[in-house]
Amino acid sequence: MSLKYRHTIYKISLLLVIVLFFNINNGYSQEDSTANTEKYKKFLPNYVKLQYAGGIGFMSVGVGYTFIKHHLDVTMFYGYVPKAFSVTDLHSISLQLTAKLLKYKINDNIEVLPLNFGWYAHHTFGEEFWIRLPDKYAKVISFTTLFLLFYSF
Numbered sequence: 377m378s379l380k381y382r383h384t385i386y387k388i389s390l391l392l393v394i395v396l397f398f399n400i401n402n403g404y405s406q407e408d409s410t411a412n413t414e415k416y417k418k419f420l421p422n423y424v425k426l427q428y429a430g431g432i433g434f435m436s437v438g439v440g441y442t443f444i445k446h447h448l449d450v451t452m453f454y455g456y457v458p459k460a461f462s463v464t465d466l467h468s469i470s471l472q473l474t475a476k477l478l479k480y481k482i483n484d485n486i487e488v489l490p491l492n493f494g495w496y497a498h499h500t501f502g503e504e505f506w507i508r509l510p511d512k513y514a515k516v517i518s519f520t521t522l523f524l525l526f527y528s529f
Contacts, residue, residue: 425451432470432498433457449474472496
């Protein structure tokens with residue numbers, strides 16, 4: 377990753393932090409009406425996931441939504457692998473869909489989910505990863521999405 381690209385990412389991150397800092401102070405003023413917040417509640421995620429190691433990155437964070445009476449989850453992850461564990465810093469995104477087919481409620485606080493089925497699409501950003509194959513591979517490999525990987529679990 378070039379120095380110019382990193383510098384741009386740091387500028388954008390700093391700008392985002394500044395904007396969020398100043399909006400937080402305005403977001404909790406006493407004049408706000410709760411009527412406006414009710415219509416936006418459906419856009420808030422149902423859960424946040426933090427994952428250490430695994431297939432998405434050394435550290436990953438995701439937000440997700442639950443549908444169909446808690447039997448279907450859709451989660452979007454951002455993963456990061458620092459240069460200490462790889463040749464370069466790696467950034468990736470994943471979209472995960474999980475179906476919880478069986479659910480047994482033991483008591484009010486414990487549920488057992490013995491059968492889950494899922495699917496996810498994953499992409500790692502970088503010059504050595506591509507979504508469309510370069511021309512030199514066009515005659516050898518016929519499919520065009522080599523590094524946008526699809527998995528089931």
